[in-house]
Amino acid sequence: MFDSLSDRLNAAFKRFKGHGRLDAKNIKDGLREVRLALLEADVHFSVVKDFIERIKDRAQGQEVLESLTPGQQVVKIVHEEMIELLGGTTSGLDLGTKPPLVIMMAGLQGSGKTTTSAKLALYLRRQKRKPFLVPADVYRPAAIDQLHKLANELGVPAFASTADMNPVDICSQAIEEAKKQACDVVLLDTAGRLHIDELLMQELQAIKETCKPQEILFVADSMTGQDAVNVAARFNELLDVTGVVLTKMEGDARGGAALSIKSVTGKPIKFVGMGEKLSDLEVFHPDRVASRILGMGDVLTLIEKAQEAIDAKEAAELEKKFKRSEFNLEDFRSQMKKIRKLGSLEGIMKMIPGMGQMRKQLQNVKMPEKELTRIDAIISSMTLAEREDHKLITLSRKKRIAAGSGTSVADVTALLKNFEQMQKMMKKMMGKQKQGKAIPGMPKNTSAQIKQKRLKRKKLKQMKRKSKK
Known part of the structure; x- marks a missing residue:
């Protein structure tokens, strides 16, 4: 953006x-x-x-x-x-002390309130909370069905509202139902409306007075630019919103809404929608966004994404496989998928300090996104036994794999050759590490640290011998 x-x-x-x-x-x-x-x-x-x-x-x-x-x-x-x-400091949700926390979603029709409600439910569930979704949009066709479908996808409970019910009654009854089901967060997905529609705005005020939400989040489409700021100001006048959620931040809009909304409304941006997936909701960090805008990178966000995508236990198991020289094509494909979860390679580059400045120099260089897809297709066309031991692949199997993945025999051969070279390189690196030698690209004190560990082990053994005597 x-x-x-x-x-x-x-x-x-x-x-x-x-x-x-x-x-x-x-x-x-x-x-x-x-x-x-x-x-x-x-x-x-x-x-x-x-x-x-x-x-x-x-x-x-x-x-x-x-x-x-x-x-x-x-x-x-x-x-x-x-x-x-952009807001100075990160503003999270006011989760309060007495459950259930009631969060009211408001905004124009088409701004993405229903999807954002589901995204927020997933975010809260990851925070060890138990969310309860409430479809209160009785005006848009299939709005209730949409939220129920998203709730089923997430495995989150939702209130059984119908289009003939009153939105205020839906919200008040849903809070009581949430208490019965021991849910500690209630998300009210209200109907979209124009800020000049007085009757519908009065309905929102009635929901606020009846349900007394701790959080009122205005959902704004960042693609609308400066107009989103004007609408947010009007909603804030009538409802006194507690924060803003900007959707479609992954698009090619100019970013004026994000830079203006805090100054005009006085309310912080709390979340941003970065894609269509339910997991594509991020907490808004003013310092990180400012660094990204000025080309300084965003290492913290990159680290957080990596921690979400890569499991610590899996990483430890993978390290053991490296040491035993058992890293196979199945492991390679699994790690490649985890890296792709971090986003596009271009997006990752922008988060690395200094790399964002190189985008112009790399304009004519194609990012290997398609190459990764092709490699994944080739490996997926192999049997599990072949992925675990690529030496089983014969010429006839190469032809079948190439046909199954829509590639050529030369592509399959090149992948296997490159993988074997990578295995040899890893074996050499692990061999040097065992000998206590410095590995190229690793910190110079690595070998010294290994020597220190060996000395400590020797001392411990000597102490044990003495204690036995």
Whole structure:
């Protein structure tokens, strides 16, 4: 979403970095580029004005003028101010102390409330909570059926509402039902409505007064840009929302809604939808998003994604297989699938500091997404025995595997050859590790650490012998 904004801002920063000393003219020219970049990204004009003024005041202060690298100091200031613009700190849900916690979802029709309700239910379940979904949209055809289908998919209980019921009654009865089923979070999926539709807005106010939700989340489609901010402001006036969920953040919108909504409404962005899957809901971290926009990467999010995709026990078992030289094609395919769960290779690159800047240089280089798909197809066309021992594959089997995977015999041969080379390389690395030698690419003190461990073992053995005597 922020690709074009990142490119424009990085071009503007070059104006600052190119000068040993900064003066009023340099700062003015550089901030003009920053202003244009933000306006083109559809950020609210009043937000841009205040943002630029704050940076200008700090850039002309002593912290920059006395700095040895004033250009980098200005970038640091922009980074800090952008974090504040996005909300400052991460705002999670107010889960309260007395269950059930009632969360009310509100927003325009088509903004993604129903799907977001299900995504939030999955997020809460992973937090060891027991969510209860409530279909309260009696106006949109099949809205109730949609939420029930998503609830079944997640294995989460849902209230048995019907289209002829009153939305206020549905919500109040559902809270009582949730208490009976010992559910500690109730998610009210209300109907989408225009902020100018007074009757439907009054219905939302009635639900709020009756159910007294601890959280009222406004669900906004980030593709609508600045208009989403105006609508959020109106909903906030009538309902006093506690936070915002931005959907479709994986799209190619300009990002103006994310940068404006906190300043205009005064309410934090709590979650962002990053895809169509139910697992594609992320907690909004202002500092991480600001770093991503300015091309500084987002290592913490990458680590969190890796921890979700890769199980610690499986990783330990895999390490044992490496040591025993038992790593096979089935293991290779399994690990490849886990890596692909982290997202596209281009998306992973953006999270690594410095790599986002290389995207332009790699524009003509094709990311190996299709190659990974082809490798997966070839391995999937093998029998389990062949995946566990690839030496069983004969020429006739290669032809069958190629036909089954839609590839050629040469592709199958190349994969097997590359896999054998990888096995040999792993064997060498493990052999060096056993001998206590440093492995290329590993920290230099690895061999020293192994020697220290050996000395400790010797000392322990000597102490045991002495104690026996």
